[in-house]
Amino acid sequence: MPCCCVIGCHNRAEKGHKLYKLPQGSKNSTRRRQWIENIKRDPLPLHAYVCQDHFTNDQFELRRADHKKLLKWNAVPTVFPHNKTDMNRMPRQTEMVTTALDCNDLSEEIIMENMKLESRVKQEINVRNTRSNGDSDEVAALKSELNSSRKQIRTLKTIISQLQAIIERLVDENYVDEINDPV
Numbered sequence: 001m002p003c004c005c006v007i008g009c010h011n012r013a014e015k016g017h018k019l020y021k022l023p024q025g026s027k028n029s030t031r032r033r034q035w036i037e038n039i040k041r042d043p044l045p046l047h048a049y050v051c052q053d054h055f056t057n058d059q060f061e062l063r064r065a066d067h068k069k070l071l072k073w074n075a076v077p078t079v080f081p082h083n084k085t086d087m088n089r090m091p092r093q094t095e096m097v098t099t100a101l102d103c104n105d106l107s108e109e110i111i112m113e114n115m116k117l118e119s120r121v122k123q124e125i126n127v128r129n130t131r132s133n134g135d136s137d138e139v140a141a142l143k144s145e146l147n148s149s150r151k152q153i154r155t156l157k158t159i160i161s162q163l164q165a166i167i168e169r170l171v172d173e174n175y176v177d178e179i180n181d182p183v
Contacts (some may be wrong), residue, residue: 003173004051008081013049019049020071034076135179 002019003012023032059075080090170176
């Protein structure tokens, strides 16, 4: 099974990762060169694939009716391990930048406005959480009611078919004259 050709990436199709083949054909030669340049692997395998993790979300067709995750025609992989900075690495002395912020420079108005905004955001989050919890309880109750109604319908259908069988038997044995359904 194919796997991602990006160095350091071990994603495979059988692990649930979607793989995309490098652009093929003369019409895609420019885009293929871009892919190879971004992958930074030499030599590249004959049948090279790149996994979904190396594309940003805006490079996929998101509003498809069939819900397939397909690349846009002009997509180019841009997310690679060699592009990420190593978080464990200590910065060199020349890289260190220190900035000081004098709180006295901030006006009281800005501080108060920030506090009000923070309070409003917290209230909005609480309101949304309350709504979503209430909605989920209501949805669960409706689902339960729907299942109960479906079970009741199945039971009534069974009873109706049993009663029809009894009526047919009574008519066949001449205990009851033919019953006409009232219209």
